[in-house]
Amino acid sequence: MDNSAAHLPLALLLVFGTAKLLAEVFERLRQPGIIGEIIAGLLLGPSVLHWVQPDQVITALAEMGAMFLLFRVGLEVKASDLFRLGGTALAVAILGVVFPLLAGWAMFAQLGYSLPVSIFVGVALVATSVGITARVLASKGWLELRASQVILAAAVIDDVLGLLALAFVSSLGQGRVNIAGLAATAVLASGFTFVIARFGARAFERIVPKIEAKLSVSEAQFNLALIVLFALSLLAVYIGVAAIVGAFLAGLAFSATATKRVQDLAHGITELLVPFFLANIGLQLNLADFANKRVIWLSIALLILAVITKLVGCGLGAIRLGRSDALRIGLGMMPRGEVGMIVAQIGLQMGIIERSVYAAVVFMAVGTTMLAPPLLNWAFRDSIHAPPSEDFSVG
Amino acid sequence: MDNSAAHLPLALLLVFGTAKLLAEVFERLRQPGIIGEIIAGLLLGPSVLHWVQPDQVITALAEMGAMFLLFRVGLEVKASDLFRLGGTALAVAILGVVFPLLAGWAMFAQLGYSLPVSIFVGVALVATSVGITARVLASKGWLELRASQVILAAAVIDDVLGLLALAFVSSLGQGRVNIAGLAATAVLASGFTFVIARFGARAFERIVPKIEAKLSVSEAQFNLALIVLFALSLLAVYIGVAAIVGAFLAGLAFSATATKRVQDLAHGITELLVPFFLANIGLQLNLADFANKRVIWLSIALLILAVITKLVGCGLGAIRLGRSDALRIGLGMMPRGEVGMIVAQIGLQMGIIERSVYAAVVFMAVGTTMLAPPLLNWAFRDSIHAPPSEDFSVG
Numbered sequence: 001m002d003n004s005a006a007h008l009p010l011a012l013l014l015v016f017g018t019a020k021l022l023a024e025v026f027e028r029l030r031q032p033g034i035i036g037e038i039i040a041g042l043l044l045g046p047s048v049l050h051w052v053q054p055d056q057v058i059t060a061l062a063e064m065g066a067m068f069l070l071f072r073v074g075l076e077v078k079a080s081d082l083f084r085l086g087g088t089a090l091a092v093a094i095l096g097v098v099f100p101l102l103a104g105w106a107m108f109a110q111l112g113y114s115l116p117v118s119i120f121v122g123v124a125l126v127a128t129s130v131g132i133t134a135r136v137l138a139s140k141g142w143l144e145l146r147a148s149q150v151i152l153a154a155a156v157i158d159d160v161l162g163l164l165a166l167a168f169v170s171s172l173g174q175g176r177v178n179i180a181g182l183a184a185t186a187v188l189a190s191g192f193t194f195v196i197a198r199f200g201a202r203a204f205e206r207i208v209p210k211i212e213a214k215l216s217v218s219e220a221q222f223n224l225a226l227i228v229l230f231a232l233s234l235l236a237v238y239i240g241v242a243a244i245v246g247a248f249l250a251g252l253a254f255s256a257t258a259t260k261r262v263q264d265l266a267h268g269i270t271e272l273l274v275p276f277f278l279a280n281i282g283l284q285l286n287l288a289d290f291a292n293k294r295v296i297w298l299s300i301a302l303l304i305l306a307v308i309t310k311l312v313g314c315g316l317g318a319i320r321l322g323r324s325d326a327l328r329i330g331l332g333m334m335p336r337g338e339v340g341m342i343v344a345q346i347g348l349q350m351g352i353i354e355r356s357v358y359a360a361v362v363f364m365a366v367g368t369t370m371l372a373p374p375l376l377n378w379a380f381r382d383s384i385h386a387p388p389s390e391d392f393s394v395g
Numbered sequence: 396m397d398n399s400a401a402h403l404p405l406a407l408l409l410v411f412g413t414a415k416l417l418a419e420v421f422e423r424l425r426q427p428g429i430i431g432e433i434i435a436g437l438l439l440g441p442s443v444l445h446w447v448q449p450d451q452v453i454t455a456l457a458e459m460g461a462m463f464l465l466f467r468v469g470l471e472v473k474a475s476d477l478f479r480l481g482g483t484a485l486a487v488a489i490l491g492v493v494f495p496l497l498a499g500w501a502m503f504a505q506l507g508y509s510l511p512v513s514i515f516v517g518v519a520l521v522a523t524s525v526g527i528t529a530r531v532l533a534s535k536g537w538l539e540l541r542a543s544q545v546i547l548a549a550a551v552i553d554d555v556l557g558l559l560a561l562a563f564v565s566s567l568g569q570g571r572v573n574i575a576g577l578a579a580t581a582v583l584a585s586g587f588t589f590v591i592a593r594f595g596a597r598a599f600e601r602i603v604p605k606i607e608a609k610l611s612v613s614e615a616q617f618n619l620a621l622i623v624l625f626a627l628s629l630l631a632v633y634i635g636v637a638a639i640v641g642a643f644l645a646g647l648a649f650s651a652t653a654t655k656r657v658q659d660l661a662h663g664i665t666e667l668l669v670p671f672f673l674a675n676i677g678l679q680l681n682l683a684d685f686a687n688k689r690v691i692w693l694s695i696a697l698l699i700l701a702v703i704t705k706l707v708g709c710g711l712g713a714i715r716l717g718r719s720d721a722l723r724i725g726l727g728m729m730p731r732g733e734v735g736m737i738v739a740q741i742g743l744q745m746g747i748i749e750r751s752v753y754a755a756v757v758f759m760a761v762g763t764t765m766l767a768p769p770l771l772n773w774a775f776r777d778s779i780h781a782p783p784s785e786d787f788s789v790g
Binding site for chain 1: 403407459
């Protein structure tokens, strides 16, 4: 065989093996294992060892990991619970978008950056990346707590708002803002999300067993679930929200139907793929970008602003649930992850933001993601919780 | 989100969805479902619809599918059974290499092709691709039959021989044949395979529980199994055999240790990835290459030669087991799959073989792969078999 045959098994071994090794080390130090998995990416990537590039294959495995993670979380959530807390979730999402947007804008305007740059940074602070939080909550058996339900519902709404902000800022970069187009996207995205979340589980409970009974293929329900997962992820992207929102909705839709067998099989896939999602976050960071003091200070200031604004905005939105839950919700909404990085990449490609601002935004996105697990463990420490779901590993 | 966000979920939905749809159709027509999955690739690919390209991501998912398939098969096999039939397997492998090699060479020399071209075609006929056969045998619960054990053991030996033939022909293409290098590779590859197959299962039975007990990470045994799977696949490639041989050996090594839980989790992964492996076979074929009669006749003649030579060669090797088992073994060793295609690609890239010969070899590889499942079902029809493993779907 030629040498290129080694490429795939080498990448799989390096990323998966290092992620699990560092997860083990962090667990022993009584730290969250997922921090270890993110650091594995940081070590293997362009920052330190240069052994693994975030190429097409790693990126695809990472995206699939996020999709299956959110699908699994959707399976464990009751849609009716999300709607019961809908008002609070809406307030959390809206305030959690407005505060970071305005604060980021104001900070960069204050520092002397132009209007487009300031708006871009504000938008990069907007969208919560719920993957990390979902993983922590699921692994500890906290998914059924009120605060967790608010976080999940708010994160979905937040994604729709974040998409609109991103569409706005992209059209701004192109010199024309299409208000009618933005409004249409908003209606479509909200409608899609609402209809599936509201009626999906009940409809599937009735339809799926009937289809399943007619199929000759083995593992019919699982195969059906995978097809729905891919179809809703695709539809979500076409409508304008992230693929993982579609994956989460697919999980919700199957939550009343999925057998233990389907959950186990899906769990095998998340065990394989989620380490790629986590390591890929670390792979995005290039420490060489932080060679001068100004970038370091800018990054740290932006990180602090990102933490405080979500904490205050989302906390205020949830304040009627009490200070303890408001704090948990604020922390749960904190990670920006890949969405903030996508905004930064678009800004960089459009030539609107410079390399140092890009580096600061990526630092903020990775930083909020890595701070979340330990802070969540601390904020939820007193909660009476269900026995941890055996199907989610490493917290 | 930009439009590229749709690329991955679209490819996943198209390949997985079409594969499962056609598997269902074929099952209802009482045909093997996996033929439907291969045809799905043919439909989606460059031959018909042009909707899916066999790009890096699809290829990686396909390779991972083959690795996990062989890993799962290894888990269900006892290494001691393979060695009990070692003598027969060796005869099957050697005669199954010699017959196709000489016949392919002779046929193309007869047709007036040059010596290098004739040798290349002979080598492309050599290596059995055991994935398809393994999937059929596992799905029907036939893995424990004597004929199946011989097929698996012979396929591993065959891969070592095929690799040597490939290394020989590659060095021939470069104008120099390094005999010492080839001998070293032969010793290394045989030694690696022998040691792991012989001692792996017993060693792992003792070591794995001890390591597992010390780990804090959840699903420790499964994560350990994945790391061993990737490590042995990589080692196999470095030594010179195919990654799937390493994956099979990893399965063998864990066969005495793996819990039901580990098997279920691995099964979820194969359910997701194996359709990509199957569809990718169909994606390789471009019907446009068969626009003239000469290529069609050449392809059909080569396919017939490929079927007969493995049937006769492997059948002779196994004749002491009786005609019925000899037939089964000959048919099981028939699929050439991706190994034949790799040889053809190398020949094409080196400029040794022309496009029409390349097309005929790919046709032979896909054809032998698609003929195998129905013929195997027929040849094994009378066997008293174990209840089909619930963990392998669609035959």
